[in-house]
Amino acid sequence: MAPTGRISAAVALVLAFLATSPAARAGDERPVSLPTSFRSWVHVRSMVVTDADAGMLGFHDVYANELALETLRSKVKGAAYPDGAQFVVSIFEVKQEKGTIVAGPKLRDVVQRKDRKAVATGGWRYGSFDAAGKPIAKDAASCHACHSQASDRDHVFTEFAQ
Numbered sequence: 035m036a037p038t039g040r041i042s043a044a045v046a047l048v049l050a051f052l053a054t055s056p057a058a059r060a061g062d063e064r065p066v067s068l069p070t071s072f073r074s075w076v077h078v079r080s081m082v083v084t085d086a087d088a089g090m091l092g093f094h095d096v097y098a099n100e101l102a103l104e105t106l107r108s109k110v111k112g113a114a115y116p117d118g119a120q121f122v123v124s125i126f127e128v129k130q131e132k133g134t135i136v137a138g139p140k141l142r143d144v145v146q147r148k149d150r151k152a153v154a155t156g157g158w159r160y161g162s163f164d165a166a167g168k169p170i171a172k173d174a175a176s177c178h179a180c181h182s183q184a185s186d187r188d189h190v191f192t193e194f195a196q
């Protein structure tokens with residue numbers, strides 16, 4: 035076999051391995067961790083979900099890290115986020131008191147982190163954490179199923195509140 039033939043055979047072997055490795059088949063679904071510093075990221079917007087059937091019931095505060103902000107603020111339609119771009123939504127109970135709606139006790143934090151290797155979930159990793167910061171077992175595929183409705187915006191629903 036000519037040296038170039040040997041090289042392409044080796045490349046084919048590596049590609050075959052990548053295609054059949056569990057990570058490639060299921061999508062690379064290593065869990066994300068809850069970033070400790072997200073409270074000092076930029077606050078993107080707040081939102082109250084009042085529909086109990088919507089699954090995300092609660093008072094939402096959305097945060098974005100530096101890597102996510104440039105794309106989020108850009109006017110380029112469908113721009114893809116760079117690897118490492120992250121969003122966190124803090125979800126609180128909705129409390130109504132004396133004519134105001136405020137955030138009550140923390141329910142959970144959800145995380146979305148761009149990683150093009152996570153092909154099965156649209157190039158994003160997803161994670162969910164209880165009020166104490168402990169991971170909640172959630173299938174990233176179920177997060178992706180809904181977020182794929184925003185596939186024309188690289189799976190990000192949030193828009194920047196000016």
Ligand code: HEC
Binds near residue numbers: 080
């Ligand atoms: C039924 C649809 C639905 C499901 C399921 C869902 N989300 Fe979302 N998600 C939304 C919507 C709508 C928003 C925008 C809400 C906001 O701005 O507060 C959002 C916003 C987010 C954001 C902020 C960035 C963005 O895309 O706007 C993160 C982070 C997030 N979701 C994580 C998750 C995680 C983790 C899961 C799975 C455990 C999940 N989501 C499941 C609908 C969904």
